[in-house]
Amino acid sequence: MVKSMTGFGRSQVIDSGYQVSCEIKSVNHRFLDFYIRLSRRYNILEERIKEEAKKYAQRGRLEISINIEKVGESARNIKLDKELAMAYYNYLKELAEKLNISQEIKVVDLFRLPEVFSLQDEKEDLEVVWNVLQQSIETAMNSMVEMRCKEGQNLAADILKRNAFILSLVEKLEARNPDVALEYSDKLRKRISELIPHEAFDEHRIIQEAAIFADKANITEEIVRLKSHVGHLSDLVASGETIGRKCDFLVQEMFREINTIASKANDLAMSQVVVEAKAELEKIREQLQNIE
Numbered sequence: 001m002v003k004s005m006t007g008f009g010r011s012q013v014i015d016s017g018y019q020v021s022c023e024i025k026s027v028n029h030r031f032l033d034f035y036i037r038l039s040r041r042y043n044i045l046e047e048r049i050k051e052e053a054k055k056y057a058q059r060g061r062l063e064i065s066i067n068i069e070k071v072g073e074s075a076r077n078i079k080l081d082k083e084l085a086m087a088y089y090n091y092l093k094e095l096a097e098k099l100n101i102s103q104e105i106k107v108v109d110l111f112r113l114p115e116v117f118s119l120q121d122e123k124e125d126l127e128v129v130w131n132v133l134q135q136s137i138e139t140a141m142n143s144m145v146e147m148r149c150k151e152g153q154n155l156a157a158d159i160l161k162r163n164a165f166i167l168s169l170v171e172k173l174e175a176r177n178p179d180v181a182l183e184y185s186d187k188l189r190k191r192i193s194e195l196i197p198h199e200a201f202d203e204h205r206i207i208q209e210a211a212i213f214a215d216k217a218n219i220t221e222e223i224v225r226l227k228s229h230v231g232h233l234s235d236l237v238a239s240g241e242t243i244g245r246k247c248d249f250l251v252q253e254m255f256r257e258i259n260t261i262a263s264k265a266n267d268l269a270m271s272q273v274v275v276e277a278k279a280e281l282e283k284i285r286e287q288l289q290n291i292e
Helices: 040-053 082-099 107-111 126-195 203-217 220-239 244-264 268-288
Strands: 007-015 018-027 032-037 060-070 076-080 117-121
Touching (some): 018 126, 040 060, 060 126, 126 244, 126 268, 244 268
Parallel strands (some): 032 060
Antiparallel strands (some): 007 018, 076 117
């Protein structure tokens, strides 16, 4: 299925004592590019996040925002330095005796002293964190892919419609091509008749000039290749593969053929058809910029 490169997905998973929220925004990019917002303490998981995301996207810039929180019981422990607390207590008691002041010392007073206690986080099992995070990424990515598929279907339908119209224009050029040489020879004969007497006509010379012109203006090869490219583009879009870059290259080839026709066609009607075809090709190229 044809996919757009624009999409959005969001998820929240609570499991194994963790709450993981994930938001993924996808925009156009020539290749697959990542911008990940993640707490520093989990930076070690960044490469695994990228590898997981690659399962769902081949092109586009993925902006991934992840928030990981511990839930349930507190995972922080208090570490008490008893020897330091006793040392503080003895020095304070000694100081109070020397200064002849009250020796009343409360436990909370000791806790306020430097380095008597500290908060320590329990050592985390990153595999547990990753299992929850992976679930969140999977849900968000599936949501994003669903959006990309819906938009991709609309883009594919538009491209196929424009491609079919281009084929009809190519057929007009093909039908017009034989008449160009005939009209040129008639115009040439008429101009010569206006300049010189009829008896001085060199019909063979006129036929020769018309043949030379017909050879230069012949667009049969370009028409054949252009029809082939139109068919190939339809097949690629119908294939449902990752087609963005292939189609972009194919459209460049179509532009090359149509430009060659424009340079060869010394005919107003054909030039008008060429302009229409180029306008449609440009619209297709714009649409392809958003296809994976």
